[in-house]
Amino acid sequence: MIFKIAFRNVFRNARRSTATILTIAVGTAATLIFLAYTLYNVLGLQTSTVDRGGHLTIFRNGFYDFGAGNPAVWGIDDYQTVLKLVRTDPVLAPMIAVVTPVQQVGGIASNADSDVSKTFFGQGFIPSERDAMKRWNEYGTGGVSVGDTGLKDDDPSQGVIGSGLALILGLCKPLHFDYCPKLPKGAPKELDQSPSAANLPSQDFSALSGRDVAAPQSATGLPSLDILAATAGGAPNVVRLKILRVEYQGVKALDDSYIGMHLALAQQLVYGRGEHKVTGIVVQLHRTEDWQFAKQRMLELFAKNNLNLEIKNYAELNPFYVQALQFLYSIFLFIAVIFGVVVLFTVSNAMSMSVVERTDEIGTLRALGLRRAKIRRQFITEGFLLGVIGTTLGVIAALAIAALINRSGLTWTPPGQTYSVPLKLYLFGATQSIVVIWIILVVVSTLASLLPANRAAKMQIVDALRHV
């Protein structure tokens, strides 16, 4: 009966109830749409992070904290054994998408043709495996046009370069990269004709490089850079790298210093003729949720085989990822709280009006012998019902909007990413979050009716009856 009366009262004042329900529905839908958008961004961010660096990276124990200054001496010994161990483990096999070695290298890159140089951050990888990693797209957020590096496994002479570095090193024109800005008026003309620069001995790396230098290959029309780094032994070493393409890196700091190259070349640069090691082994899983399990399993394997290795996950290796996540979630929380407050006040207001209008009814019911608690429950039930109807409509509306937007084929380029991706609202997989938000807003509606319900319950019967 309490429900019957509540239900009928909700529909009795149709206009006010409709306005209240619509407000709750819009609040719910907006919260959910924004949640879906946040999830989409979070997953997109995760995808672009995992595309590039996998889920887990195996390092020599201590590298993460101490190795950055001299990656050369922190190489993983006998990494082929480690690779084999991970690749052939029957437990890990079904989870793993890619296991691939990488070599970090830092040094100075110079364009011999224009006498400019710049410190670089280099990464050596196996091109086909790097390309495979880029296709990881667990959530369907991935790019519509993810470019392969274009490098070939059997040609270690070629590399790619960040667009910022390409600009700095004067490679825009030779690479036919059209997005570089033009030199401003009054800039130093023809840098390569600067006499002082031409005489700098440091420009001639070959003098330092000894026999480790890569033999200059016959030009295939590609511009080339000389890149200089210190070997594991501390000796300077230089190799020549042909630049195949410009690869925009999204983040300027990286874009201004990135050189991607074949693993073999990076190893040659760092280890010369010594044992070729790698700084890291990147593991990409099919599904992100497996990472803890996979990490645990690998650590067990390493312990069993007396390998002194550590494993870092993608969040640890990308502080920006974690910050961006927190940023997105805090915005979501902020917006959700605002909508929660709007719902709170709307329901509270509607219920207050209802209590005032029904003062005589409250007096009558109390005279008939209804206890205060029952009166309170009656009005709380009405707030609850408003909440249930409103939030349910809101969920339906949000799902409809999400479906529409997902079908519309809109694309955009998220911040820090290098390619445009389809705009998708991740609502259909987020059942748990939908349920949680539904419950929270129903609870908010119910709580909002608490105060008016208390007022109704506390009324003096005679005052209520005289109200007419």
Next chain:
Amino acid sequence: MAESNQPVVRLTNVKKTYKLGSSQVQAVRGISLAVPPRCFTMIVGPSGSGKTTLLNLIGCIDRPSSGTVEIAGQDIARLGDNALSDLRARRIGFIFQSFSLIPVLSAYENVEYPLLSTDISAKDRRRAVLDMLDAVGLKDQRSQRPNELSGGQKQRVAIARALVKQPEFVLADEPTANLDSGTGASIIELMRKMQVEKNTSFIFSTHDPQLISHADKTFAIRDGLLVDQSAGGKQ
């Protein structure tokens, strides 16, 4: 219990003072009376004399500032709010001047409402409600909502609602004031019929001469004081 000659309600030196801002209004200034069982008892007096206040005290929807109110020999001052609610639910029926039906409920549901908090079975409840609606002549209108009923019909529903739980007495504050004299007469007739049939007591506050003429016992009050009591309907 119904056959005893104990008064249904006894008031002893009851006073009721309302605060109105800083001043105080003495609505009832010391009234003692006993309401006899199985009667039409009328509380009469000019407007503002304290009739409604007195009726509210008898009906346990208000508490006296001083003095005692006893229902069937029990002092209600000892009862908490819930106990008082339960007492009203079981023993006291109310009929209001402006009918005060629950607007979202049909005639049937309005009559059924007081029985919902009792432990009567659904079958017995249905029978009791239909019998009651039959007795007030509204069996055919039972599914209509209050706004689809005339004033007289509404008051009939209210009478059915007051009596369906078989209360010891029914309080009616000017039940005919919002009805034309013809309808009023039929409502009075119905109440008398119910009083006899259900062997219960009615306590009215009124200044409707038509109603007063049916009184078995009359209490006349003025300025919050009892000025006369008599058997029958003479003022």
